[in-house]
Amino acid sequence: MRSLCIRVRKSEGESTRKKLLDAGVLDVGLKVGRNEDSVLLPVTSVPEGMDLLACEEDFEERRLGETDYKKKVQLPDELRELLPTSFDIIGDIGIIRLPDELVPYRNEVGRALKEVFPRLRTVALDAGVKGEYRVRDLEVIAGDPELETVHLEYGLRLYIDPSKAYFNPRLANERKRVASLVQPGEFVVDMFAGVGPFALMIAKYSQAQAVAAIDINHDAVELMRRNIATNHITNVHPIEGDSRQAVFDLPCSDRLVMNLPHTAREFFADALTRLNFNGTMHLYHICERDEIGQVIDGLITEALGMGVVVKVESLLELKTYSPTASVYAIDLRLVAWA
Numbered sequence: 001m002r003s004l005c006i007r008v009r010k011s012e013g014e015s016t017r018k019k020l021l022d023a024g025v026l027d028v029g030l031k032v033g034r035n036e037d038s039v040l041l042p043v044t045s046v047p048e049g050m051d052l053l054a055c056e057e058d059f060e061e062r063r064l065g066e067t068d069y070k071k072k073v074q075l076p077d078e079l080r081e082l083l084p085t086s087f088d089i090i091g092d093i094g095i096i097r098l099p100d101e102l103v104p105y106r107n108e109v110g111r112a113l114k115e116v117f118p119r120l121r122t123v124a125l126d127a128g129v130k131g132e133y134r135v136r137d138l139e140v141i142a143g144d145p146e147l148e149t150v151h152l153e154y155g156l157r158l159y160i161d162p163s164k165a166y167f168n169p170r171l172a173n174e175r176k177r178v179a180s181l182v183q184p185g186e187f188v189v190d191m192f193a194g195v196g197p198f199a200l201m202i203a204k205y206s207q208a209q210a211v212a213a214i215d216i217n218h219d220a221v222e223l224m225r226r227n228i229a230t231n232h233i234t235n236v237h238p239i240e241g242d243s244r245q246a247v248f249d250l251p252c253s254d255r256l257v258m259n260l261p262h263t264a265r266e267f268f269a270d271a272l273t274r275l276n277f278n279g280t281m282h283l284y285h286i287c288e289r290d291e292i293g294q295v296i297d298g299l300i301t302e303a304l305g306m307g308v309v310v311k312v313e314s315l316l317e318l319k320t321y322s323p324t325a326s327v328y329a330i331d332l333r334l335v336a337w338a
Contacts, residue, residue, distance in 0.1 A: 002173055003030055003042040003059050004154065006052045013039030016052070021119060023047040025152050028089060028117065029170075030059040044172055045154045061086070072112040075105045087113070090162055090169050091149030092121040095136065097128075110142025122147065129166070133217040134262070138163045156200050158227050165195050165220035171259075174318060174329060175201040178257065178282055182206035186254040190214065191243040191271065192264070196224035196236065198257050203233045211236045212250050214243040243267065247274045254279045261286040261327050268299060272308060272334070280313065281332045288325050289317075299332065309336035 008016045013032075016039075020026040025043045033040030046054045070083045079101055087096035094113050098106060103125070110123035122143040130137040138147065148161040153172045160167050175198050182188060184207035190199045193213035202211050213236055215221050221240040228236050239246050244267060252274050258264040261284045268283065275281060287295050296312060303310045314331035321327050 001030070001059060001061060002056055003027060004045070004173075004176070005033070005055055005057050005059070006041045006043055006046070007038050007055055008041065008052070010034075010037060010039055013041070017041055019050070020047070023050075023152075024092065024119065027059075029086065030061060033057055033059055044169075045152045045156065047152075069112060069116050072115060073105065073108050075102070075108060079105070083109070088126075088169055089117075089120070090160055090167060091151040092119060093147065093149050093162065094120045094123040095126050095138065095162060096123065097126045106139070106141045110140075114142045121149075124162075133166070133220070135164060135166050135217075136162050153197065154201060154205070156197070156204060156227075157230050158195060158197060158200070159223050159230065160195055161219070161223065165217055165223055167195055167197065170319060171197070174316075176205065178202065179205040181280070182208050182255060185209050187251060188212070188255045188257065189247060189250060189253040189274070190257040190259075191247065191267065192258065192260040193224060193238070194220045194259075196227045196238070198259060199224070199236045200227060200231055200233055202257075203236045204231065208235065212239060212253075213237065214239045214241060214246045216240070216242050244270055247271065250274070252276045252279075256281045258283045260284065265295075265299075269302060269306065272303060272306060272310075275334050277334055277337075279334050281310075281330075281334075283330045283332065284318075285328050285330060286321050286325055287328065290324075292326075292328055295328075296330065299330070303332075304338050307338045308334060309338050311335045 025045050025047050027042040027044050030042035040057050042059050082099050106125050113123045114120050123141050124138040125141045127137040147163045151158045151160050179201045182202050186208045188208050188211045190213045193199050193215045199211045199213035202208055221238050224238045254276050256271050264283055310332045313333050316329040318327045318329050
């Protein structure tokens with residue numbers, strides 16, 4: 001996958017890696033890259049005060065190896081192959097999902113992860129999402145019980161409590177991609193803003209006129225307000241409420257972000273009526289991989305039924321959701337009236 005990275009001479013690789021790890025910006029989910037004379041260190045952002053050469057490159061996702069993780073967990077050998085090969089890191093919190101057979105050994109797993117990744121303050125077990133706001137159902141299995149943390153992403157400092165507001169650290173590059181597409185003077189609406197990562201990324205890396213950031217979750221909006229202040233952002237306007245109604249209290253937008261993959265499709269018709277001519281919609285959707293074509297056809301057909309012609313500008317498979325399903329980013333542009 002593509003990532004922001006730091007390029008250094010091979011002789012400086014290990015010392016720089018340690019500095020980036022201590023700064024909390026080294027992306028440990030990706031393997032370090034190398035070429036003839038350089039080391040490429042994947043990062044979530046470039047720390048201030050460090051004179052480093054930043055670039056973007058493709059990296060291979062890192063799998064937790066047998067030697068540095070699985071062999072450290074004390075459990076019956078027949079269960080060892082069930083141990084996960086990846087986990088999320090949000091700030092200094094590691095979040096891991098376990099199959100039912102391993103739940104009784106969750107504290108052992110947490111201990112092993114903290115041993116392998118000493119910068120983790122906390123390890124939490126993710127039992128899935130819960131409630132109206134689809135936040136993670138978390139249980140601390142090692143370390144500090146406090147779940148609020150500061151996550152660094154492309155120069156942004158984000159206060160996050162993953163037990164109160166959903167946040168996906170694996171979408172950093174997607175957020176940066178969307179921000180890079182925003183044209184000067186655009187009015188952008190983020191319909192499911194959470195703690196504000198899309199909205200703040202757009203504000204920081206584009207010349208958007210304004211970003212309206214809507215979320216129904218009070219805790220998420222409070223964290224978003226804090227993040228806006230922390231990052232000295234002046235053109236993001238947080239709105240607490242149901243986006244299905246809130247968008248009708250706003251002017252039509254030049255760009256809509258709809259990052260709610262399980263249910264964003266249900267908001268498509270309402271959102272389309274709030275998009276300016278030649279405006280772009282970024283819709284995120286989970287579906288079976290052999291059904292994405294039908295999903296696209298359905299969106300185009302529904303738009304035509306509303307008297308609108310939309311064009312698919314981009315279709316990206318962002319990540320695997322299950323053995324047969326993926327999360328997709330669908331970029332649609334309103335190009336004509338039917």
